[in-house]
Amino acid sequence: MGPAQVRPAAISANGWGWRHSGRTVPAIQGLDLQIEPGERVLLLGPSGAGKSTFLHALAGVLGDEEDDADETGSLLIDGAAPREQRGRAGLMQQDPETQVVLSRVGDDVAFGAENLAVPRDDIWARVHEALDDVGLRTAAGDGLAMDHPTAALSGGQKQRLALAGILAMRPGLVLLDEPTANLDPAGVLEVRDAVRRCLEKTGATLVVVEHRVSVWKDLVDRIVVLQPGAAGGGVLLDGPPDQVLAEARSMLITAGVWVPGYVPRTRTRTTAEGPAELLLAAEHVAVSREKPRRRGFKSIPPIPVQAGVSAQVRAGRALTITGPNGAGKSTFALTMAGLLAPVAGKVSAAVELSEGAGIDPFKWKADQLISRIGTVFQEPEHQFVTGKVMDELMFGPRHLGRGEERVDELLERLRLTHLVDANPYTLSGGEKRRLSVATVLAAHPQVLVLDEPTFGQDANTWAELASFLSELLDQGTAVVSVTHDEEFSAVLGGMELRLDPATEAARQEAGAA
Amino acid sequence: MTTSSVKKAGNSWRVVDIVVAALIAIAGGVIFWAWSQGAALVSVPMNAAYPPLTGLIAGGWMIPAVLGMLIIRKPGAALFCEAVAATGELIMGSQYGTTVLISGILQGLGAELIFAAFRYKKFNLPVALLAGAGAGLFCGLNDSFMPWGWNIAYEAVDKLAYIAFTTVSGAIIAGALSWVATRGLASTGVLSSFASRKAASEPVFN
């Protein structure tokens, strides 16, 4: 056994179930599943099927006596309860920000090993090895320094760092919960390849949860499909990837899983051709989220993340903004939407859009803005302003004093009718996304700006959104979307604006100008 | 290898308690920092007119103590949150220097004593108001009578006025606001793993 070899873990679930505190139905129940040491399993299932719950249980971090949660049956790793053997399993979650614990790269990787009381010298040996394995630090030394700040890493680098932190614990079981959901296509491959390399080296058991099957299909040797606890629970399907994907294709599609080679059917555009009215234009704008700093009586503009970008938004036309993580796509979209002031250049609204409110959208009052440009943020929760779905939808129309009659139609159209009395924060991911689109549309804006509207959505919500937006386009609304999703922009049609990370020199220059 | 199979219910702190308490304290700091940019508009005329009036906005500093306890509901929560908030302030640069730590600990203690007096069993509106007032009182006393207090050189009447203002401010801003915020948080479901998960439906009094 080489130094990095570990003893792969076996998992055995017998009639296992878990009900979260404060819930009436179990998230998962009646689960019978045996996973042999060294197996690599892709776990699928519709949203809410209890996949994350299962991984958390395996990682030994699920609830405790203070939760009034319920456990049934048994779930064992190598014949013992997961809670009693911390360090046997390493878990990576979806949000890169909360996968990092400490502020220096070396310390962060060492954290897990420290907690397992590994002697100091061994820790640093493990840290170096783990960083090499995930490709963050090469033996030649042209990688990251040990004291590189973790805040200065890209999303993909953060996830690989988290993987290194897990590897330094030498776990026999690696658990990945949607590890690439927030990453651009290049970041996804970086993480997937790092996982592959590490598994080949250590031989650990792998359980990965991911909605997009194609990324992991070739790496795993088994696919397990779960059924929601509410619908009886247990394993729905289990077998080699090709077999499961062939046998259960239509069932997986119905459940909203992204199976390879399948693009959900959506409505086709009817009025995609011909000239259209110009509503909003950006001319050579430079953008940044930071405000100008004051030094004495001078105001120093921030260094922009993008400079010299021009774009036009036309009625009934789509504009898609693409580019890698951190390129400044969101920042640019927010500037177009009148939420950020451009650092240089200008954003101007045509008379058709401004209707007397002035040319600069950033100067509009909040209620002038929402009836002209509606912005849907990437994180729906950021936009909730009340405690009830119905109030949330009525909020815009009430402020404007018109459009309340449209709300019912939106509720119906986006399947939210049964939720009118729920607290918006308690909805599922897909429901939150639909609600945030509906609330913005309730104010009837002529321009709709969406930041990553399809991120983390299952195929069903995806198709619904894409169809709905194409309908809006045909009715004459302009749609600006920031997205990595090529299939989505194909449905909407229109122009693409690609933003690549601006070079340091260009940014400095634009900042000084 | 460490084991944590022995589950202790009740008063011992879990990792999630510690991290959530600390982040609440820090978010409280961020919120207060954002507020104080607007509050400058208020505090400058206050200072120019009658300096003790600034006691009326002091409650903002004490939100972490009351809010932390209302959410975590474990002995020491008020003290811990306020101490973390003070440390955060020290790290970002405080006009009180290292003495901000003492002020933080004393304010936390003011709230903690009230919750302890109710044996960590009651977290309703009156208790929250009292705890806020307790924190405010200790803040006023600290500022007026400790050597490092900024109001040490005030005349006795002005000190008294200041202490009255901080106590009221503590009760309203730290006490009432935290109580409302806890109920709001509970109804969003984010508190599902804490003893306060049902705060939204608890009776207001008793």
Next chain:
Amino acid sequence: MRDALSLTGNNAVLTKANPLAKFVAVFLISMVLALSIDWVSASIALAAELALFPLAGLTLRLLWVRAWPLIVAAAIGGWSTAIVAADSGAVLLDVGLWSISEGSLELGLGFMLRGLAIALPAILLMTCTDPTDLADALAQKARLPHRFVLGSLAAMRLVGLMAEEWQTIGMARRARGVGSQGNPVQRLKATLGQSFGLLVQAVRRASRLAVTMEARGFGGAQRTWARESTYSMLDVWVLLGGVLIAAAAVLAALGAGTWSFVWR
């Protein structure tokens, strides 16, 4: 904001001292200065502190960028003390509630200098101390419970993120029609709503971070430390420096006859 808490690039001498030693030295100076309101002890300490700034890798410009709000606050503190403190000597100004006399003006001035002399060393301390090293020292040397120290440190790392999130929530709410304009009541309501949004995100983030930490084995009774917190000769010098500055300030004030004990 993100890099405000990082020390990368600072290789000054004092960054190598143990955070605990630095803290004790600074705390000592602050406590001694707090005992008296007089301009002599405050000026001496202030001068010594300014002379030490290069050792912490701090330039005057950096100091100004980080500390100007404190300087303004100190000035306001001096002003409020001058108008509220008990009067003595000739009255210079008397308008209803306000009164400034020679005595209270001197007091106000001494107060302002003292405020600066207490605030600046804390800035000096933090510019040459990495929060991670501070946490290591607190857990390993001061023996504070490591779960609490490291839990707070991990949360502290998210300060920058929280500040960014505050801004994002503000924009997201404007996009819903909640403006930061309008009359004071509307603005207060808007800020309260924004604060609530931030709190929800803080609890969510913290819960997720706690899961990450627990999944990496955090929370047990025993752990080892990859970075050992150590004392060296430098720390003796740091402590000695603290004692010297404090003593010099007191002796100078006593010599000049300006020492005036706060609780007279």
